[in-house]
Amino acid sequence: MADDYILSLKNISKRYPGVKALDKVSVDFKAGEVHALVGENGAGKSTIIKAISGAIEPDEGSIFFEGREFKKVAPIEAKNMGIEVVYQEFNLAQSLSIAENIFMGNPIKKRGTVDLKATEKAAGEILKNLGVDIDPGVKIRDITVAYMQLVEISKAISKKAKVYIMDEPTAALTEKEVEILFKLIRRLKEEGALVIYVSHRMEEIFQICDRITVMRDGEKIRTLNAKDTCRAELISHMVGRELSESYPQKNRVFGDVVLKVENLAGNGVRNISFGVKAGEILGFGGLVGSGRTETAQLIFGACRREDGSIFVNGAECKIKSPGDAIKYGIGLIPEDRKNQGVVLDKGIDWNITLTILNRISKMNIIQKPAENQISQKYFKDLEVKAPSLKQKVQALSGGNQQKVVLAKWLATDSKVLIFDEPTRGIDVGAKQEIYKLINELAGKGMAVIMISSDMEELLGMSDRLIVFSEGEITRELDKSEYSQSKVLELASGKK
Numbered sequence: 001m002a003d004d005y006i007l008s009l010k011n012i013s014k015r016y017p018g019v020k021a022l023d024k025v026s027v028d029f030k031a032g033e034v035h036a037l038v039g040e041n042g043a044g045k046s047t048i049i050k051a052i053s054g055a056i057e058p059d060e061g062s063i064f065f066e067g068r069e070f071k072k073v074a075p076i077e078a079k080n081m082g083i084e085v086v087y088q089e090f091n092l093a094q095s096l097s098i099a100e101n102i103f104m105g106n107p108i109k110k111r112g113t114v115d116l117k118a119t120e121k122a123a124g125e126i127l128k129n130l131g132v133d134i135d136p137g138v139k140i141r142d143i144t145v146a147y148m149q150l151v152e153i154s155k156a157i158s159k160k161a162k163v164y165i166m167d168e169p170t171a172a173l174t175e176k177e178v179e180i181l182f183k184l185i186r187r188l189k190e191e192g193a194l195v196i197y198v199s200h201r202m203e204e205i206f207q208i209c210d211r212i213t214v215m216r217d218g219e220k221i222r223t224l225n226a227k228d229t230c231r232a233e234l235i236s237h238m239v240g241r242e243l244s245e246s247y248p249q250k251n252r253v254f255g256d257v258v259l260k261v262e263n264l265a266g267n268g269v270r271n272i273s274f275g276v277k278a279g280e281i282l283g284f285g286g287l288v289g290s291g292r293t294e295t296a297q298l299i300f301g302a303c304r305r306e307d308g309s310i311f312v313n314g315a316e317c318k319i320k321s322p323g324d325a326i327k328y329g330i331g332l333i334p335e336d337r338k339n340q341g342v343v344l345d346k347g348i349d350w351n352i353t354l355t356i357l358n359r360i361s362k363m364n365i366i367q368k369p370a371e372n373q374i375s376q377k378y379f380k381d382l383e384v385k386a387p388s389l390k391q392k393v394q395a396l397s398g399g400n401q402q403k404v405v406l407a408k409w410l411a412t413d414s415k416v417l418i419f420d421e422p423t424r425g426i427d428v429g430a431k432q433e434i435y436k437l438i439n440e441l442a443g444k445g446m447a448v449i450m451i452s453s454d455m456e457e458l459l460g461m462s463d464r465l466i467v468f469s470e471g472e473i474t475r476e477l478d479k480s481e482y483s484q485s486k487v488l489e490l491a492s493g494k495k
Contacts, residue, residue, distance in 0.1 A: 004030050004031060005031075006065070006163065007052070007163060007194060009026055009048070009052075010061055010063075011024045011026055012024070012025045012051055012058045021044055021047040022047050022219075023219050025218075026220065029163075029194050030194065031192050032189055032193070032194070033189065034197055035197065036199065036205045036213065037213055038199070038200075039216055039221075040238055042217075043215040043218070044217075044219070049085060049167060052196075057072040058072065065081055065083075079159070082159075082160075082162035084163070084164055085167070086152050086153050086156050086164070092152065093140060094140045095139065095140075096140060097120070098135075098136045098139075098154075099119045099122075099124075100116075101155065102123045102136070103158060108122060123154070126157055127154060130150060130154060130180055130181070144288060146172040146173055146174070157184070162193055163194045164188060164194070165196045168200070168424075169181060171425050172288075172335065173453060175484075177287070185208055197209055200428055201454065210226055211224065211225055212226055214238055216240055247435055248439040252443050255279055257275040257277050257314075258276060258278050259276045259311070259415075260275040260276075260314075261295075264307070264308035265305070265306045266304055266307065267294045267303040267304070269471040270471055276449060279442050279445050280442065280463050281442050281461055282447075282464050282465075283461065284450065285491060291470070291471045291472065293335060294471070296332060296449065301325045304320075312330065312416065326412055330418070331409030331417045331418065333417065333420060334405075335424065337402060337405060338401070347390045347391060348386060348388075348389045348390070348396075349372065349375035351405075352374065352407045353371050353408075355408055355412050375407075382403045384396075384400050397430065398424075398426045398430065399430025399434065402430075402434060416448075417441065417447075418449040419449065419450045419451065421451060422450065423457060431457075439461075455487065458487075459484070464477070469492065
């Protein structure tokens with residue numbers, strides 16, 4: 001093994017009943033590099049991460065770390081060696097503060113007890129270095145998904161590790177926060193750490209990574225120098241086929257205004273006014289906490305509205321709860337798919353019909369034929385990849401979970417659909433399916449609002465764009481005015 005390889009996998013295999021998750025995978029990782037792992041969902045990336053971190057035991061092969069050979073690594077052993085993982089799925093204690101979560105398992109003590117004041121001070125320094133302006137004493141349950149992601153990153157940084165594995169670390173972050181994270185990653189690299197970077201965002205891979213290992217169907221396809229390849233070649237290796245253009249062609253005709261809001265206020269936003277037409281995809285851009293998601297929550301009745309009016313097809317709506325929003329034909333596909341969009345331990349059919357129980361029930365008893373008919377229709381229409389409708393949603397890929405969330409709202413005959421980060425944590429092939437579905441819904445006359453922190457996605461999918469900053473709309477942009485620099489400038493507060 002070469003001296004500059006801090007970590008190597010040699011012929012690692014892992015099998016589950018009916019599935020070969022990894023098949024004789026060998027990869028070498030250098031100290032002081034950013035090494036990308038790419039591939040569609042199910043390619044084997046997560047299994048590699050789990051093998052390195054000790055979450056699973058490989059069936060075959062060896063792991064070499066700093067020259068020492070291991071047939072398996074226990075989780076505590078991996079941490080003691082200096083391996084830290086920032087998982088896509090958060091592992092945070094909701095009832096504890098940000099500071100307590102950052103130093104969980106590694107508390108700062110004074111005379112044998114946890115020194116909360118020192119803990120908050122140390123956490124504050126880490127957050128400050130990340131460019132995060134938030135009180136470290138705030139409880140996790142009171143912060144957004146984006147801030148939760150930054151807390152997870154801060155947890156890993158606090159350990160001063162030798163290897164950092166980051167699984168979709170920017171999925172919930174905006175351009176500004178991504179820039180801050182990349183500065184941190186470059187600093188870790190300069191200090192000699194290895195950063196293993198997993199992301200579905202191609203532009204990030206080429207911006208931050210030195211080498212790229214492509215996985216497909218549990219096998220390593222190849223390792224490439226980032227400077228020697230391109231997006232098209234990389235995607236071709238990942239999916240095993242050529243993909244068409246990223247965003248679907250739009251041949252839609254807009255109708256009348258379906259959703260209109262006037263002077264909306266509450267949940268941290270104020271003076272929000274706009275309209276969305278039938279057949280239109282309206283994009284919401286801005287930084288985390290700028291008012292994008294907060295506005296969606298107000299419209300959907302998930303948070304209390306202090307002022308303003310909401311109209312659907314010209315009629316004013318009295319929305320005080322999500323149930324009211326559903327009655328008026330408004331659906332919300334939330335940013336946090338796993339915790340707010342689906343019930344993971346229930347079947348696909350159960351999830352699809354969750355919002356229409358009154359329609360498929362008699363005397364409070366669900367009519368199974370009606371449940372099966374409706375869930376089967378959307379299961380088929382959206383091409384959900386699963387063995388049956390009874391498959392638990394937790395066993396599905398991110399893209400198929402998102403399809404189940406979408407099916408749930410299509411079953412309500414929604415007139416307006418709000419997509420909050422619709423492709424977060426979804427691979428490049430599944431993204432195109434989601435884009436196609438959104439475009440088809442708009443083509444059938446639905447009014448669509450799309451919130452996204454992925455600038456390329458936001459500009460590529462939306463017909464018109466509203467940019468938020470500090471709880472207000474800074475400007476509305478037509479397609480002819482689109483540019484990343486202009487959106488970022490407006491998101492920073494310049495009107």
